[in-house]
Amino acid sequence: MAEKIATRDAYGKALVELGHADQRIVVLDADLSGSTKTALFGKEFPERFFNVGIAEANMVTMAAGLAAGGMVPFASTFAVFAAGRAFEQIRNSVAYAKLNVKIVATHAGVTVGEDGGSHQSVEDLAIMRALPNMTVLCPADGPETAAAIKAAAAHDGPVFVRLGRAKVPSVFSADCRFRIGKATTLRDGSDLTFMTTGLMTAEALAAAEILQENRISARVVHHGSIKPLDVDAVLLAARETGAVVTAEEHSVIGGLGGAVCETLAEGCPTPVERVGLRDQFGQSGTAEELLSYYGLTAAHLVEAAERVLQRK
Amino acid sequence: MLNQDTRLELEQTARQLRVEVLKMLNTARSGHTGGSLSALDVMTLLFFHQMRHDPSNPNWPERDRFVLSKGHAAPALYACLAEAGYFSRDDLKTLRRLGSHLQGHPDMNKTPGVEVCTGSLGQGLSQAVGLALAARLQGRSSRIYTLLGDGEVQEGQVWEAAMAAAHYQLGNLCAILDANALQIDGEVAKVMNVAPLGPKFLAFNWHVLEVDGHDLDAIARALADAESVTDQPTMIIARTVKGKGVPFFEHKASYHGVPPSDEELDRALEHLGHS
Numbered sequence: 001m002a003e004k005i006a007t008r009d010a011y012g013k014a015l016v017e018l019g020h021a022d023q024r025i026v027v028l029d030a031d032l033s034g035s036t037k038t039a040l041f042g043k044e045f046p047e048r049f050f051n052v053g054i055a056e057a058n059m060v061t062m063a064a065g066l067a068a069g070g071m072v073p074f075a076s077t078f079a080v081f082a083a084g085r086a087f088e089q090i091r092n093s094v095a096y097a098k099l100n101v102k103i104v105a106t107h108a109g110v111t112v113g114e115d116g117g118s119h120q121s122v123e124d125l126a127i128m129r130a131l132p133n134m135t136v137l138c139p140a141d142g143p144e145t146a147a148a149i150k151a152a153a154a155h156d157g158p159v160f161v162r163l164g165r166a167k168v169p170s171v172f173s174a175d176c177r178f179r180i181g182k183a184t185t186l187r188d189g190s191d192l193t194f195m196t197t198g199l200m201t202a203e204a205l206a207a208a209e210i211l212q213e214n215r216i217s218a219r220v221v222h223h224g225s226i227k228p229l230d231v232d233a234v235l236l237a238a239r240e241t242g243a244v245v246t247a248e249e250h251s252v253i254g255g256l257g258g259a260v261c262e263t264l265a266e267g268c269p270t271p272v273e274r275v276g277l278r279d280q281f282g283q284s285g286t287a288e289e290l291l292s293y294y295g296l297t298a299a300h301l302v303e304a305a306e307r308v309l310q311r312k
Numbered sequence: 313m314l315n316q317d318t319r320l321e322l323e324q325t326a327r328q329l330r331v332e333v334l335k336m337l338n339t340a341r342s343g344h345t346g347g348s349l350s351a352l353d354v355m356t357l358l359f360f361h362q363m364r365h366d367p368s369n370p371n372w373p374e375r376d377r378f379v380l381s382k383g384h385a386a387p388a389l390y391a392c393l394a395e396a397g398y399f400s401r402d403d404l405k406t407l408r409r410l411g412s413h414l415q416g417h418p419d420m421n422k423t424p425g426v427e428v429c430t431g432s433l434g435q436g437l438s439q440a441v442g443l444a445l446a447a448r449l450q451g452r453s454s455r456i457y458t459l460l461g462d463g464e465v466q467e468g469q470v471w472e473a474a475m476a477a478a479h480y481q482l483g484n485l486c487a488i489l490d491a492n493a494l495q496i497d498g499e500v501a502k503v504m505n506v507a508p509l510g511p512k513f514l515a516f517n518w519h520v521l522e523v524d525g526h527d528l529d530a531i532a533r534a535l536a537d538a539e540s541v542t543d544q545p546t547m548i549i550a551r552t553v554k555g556k557g558v559p560f561f562e563h564k565a566s567y568h569g570v571p572p573s574d575e576e577l578d579r580a581l582e583h584l585g586h587s
Contacts, residue, residue, distance in 0.1 A: 005362065005459075008501045011364070024374035026449070047449070048449065050445065050480075052472075052476055053475070053476075055469075055472035055476070057434075057468075057472060057477070058438045058441075058469055058473050058475075058476055060436050061435045061438030061439055061469070061473070062439070062445070062473070062476065064428065064435075064438075064439055064442060065379075065428065065438065065439035065440060065441060065442020065443040065444075065446065066442040066443070066446045066447075067446055068420070068427060068428050068439065068442065068443055069442060069445070069446025069447060069450070070446055071441075071445075071446045071449065088432060089435060089438075089469075092429060092431070092432040092435065093428070093429065093432075093435050093439060095437075096419075096429050097419075097421065097428060097429035098421055099428075129352075146326045155407075159415070183406040203382075260497060261444055282322070293582050297567070
């Protein structure tokens, strides 16, 4: 595996690049700029950086006002506060208004680690996916995050981007492209398909290697775009491989697993195993311990693959 | 401040707007009467005296912006916009109807002249802060006006935004508080007291003015005074009467979200000298 990069670090750097290229880019944070990495932008462009203090509702709604005034705001805080505390502001001031606001939520999922379940968002994808007009992105690694942030800036409309705290292995190359609404097939295979998002994509690639040793051919389709979901890619992989394992560092309810099941139930009924948090909150621990505890590792994906193959 | 002719003209406009609001609400059979009428004199001053705007070019970048934070007073806003020429007065009959561009609460994507989407209380001041920052970043002389309700300031977000507006020294932001002392469930002071309003905003480092919200001269003076303060946002606390202009609606919380019946409309129009 290549160098490990936290997606939030890639975000901070991408913002600075965007700031140089486009004077309309402004960045807001709610007293977490050192953690979300927006501080990099703040240092480079202090006049276009607004640290609003610990006031997420105001931050998101100010971003809406800035967008209505012609700017392109990126507003960042932890996922639990972005999708949770500021939900109704995102709903009414941003999504309902179709304003050009980018909500970039870091510290999603259990890899927040030691801070514990109060700070580990396992529901943000489900919440944001339910909003009309909202685009929801969840890149796999550092390089894809940089590309996703640029795609979000180029897209005219509300975007929610889910990022993490932990360093993760890179599965994409530095020159990768990000296309909203498109999935990426990272490994071909014929017996089953892993449909994954975020850091679980790297785990799926590792699981596919393990399965290969047992002569099981697993495809890996990464969904950096949760909404719009690449429905064609989901249906094609289901038809061609006949079994699906979804994997996300998120609740199995309403996120990628939910979206894939909705799509397959209507378009191509297929056995599916959903890997994710089983309707439960996280807890304190190291990122690695928590991924293992909640069943979010390559080994768990191998088990899920074996289960789904029995149902084929 | 206002010369005699201007004042008479504005008084006539405000009276006409009240007529439009009452007719619109009666036709719609639902909507917020009391808070639309209390806000109308302030809004008349803003749209027909104070603000620089061009109804033939709603997206003119240098325009002043108005955010109706108390979005349930949408009928008052729509009456102003139609009177100013943003759209036909006939459209007012379609308020709250399926397919109408006049939604129950203001929608920037549907109605010409509406700057943002409001109606969920407590968000307009934050939007106005964002608009004021955008104008400053773009080097524009635009001023941002927003109208809040006194019940609305029970929302905690208003105080987050109040902090931010003063922190960023937004002299181009002027908020007006339509202090009609009533909210849906009754008297603001009894539901959840927000007094003293002036000292609260003073403590948040705002420039604070208090006026009779139905005295056109006083409102005009306050709006001009606000323009002279360049390093602080201004809060104009406009003491108003809910249901103003129609005696049997005045001071009544029961007309917060109730439209006039046919009989009430006739009596109200008669009172306003419009038959």
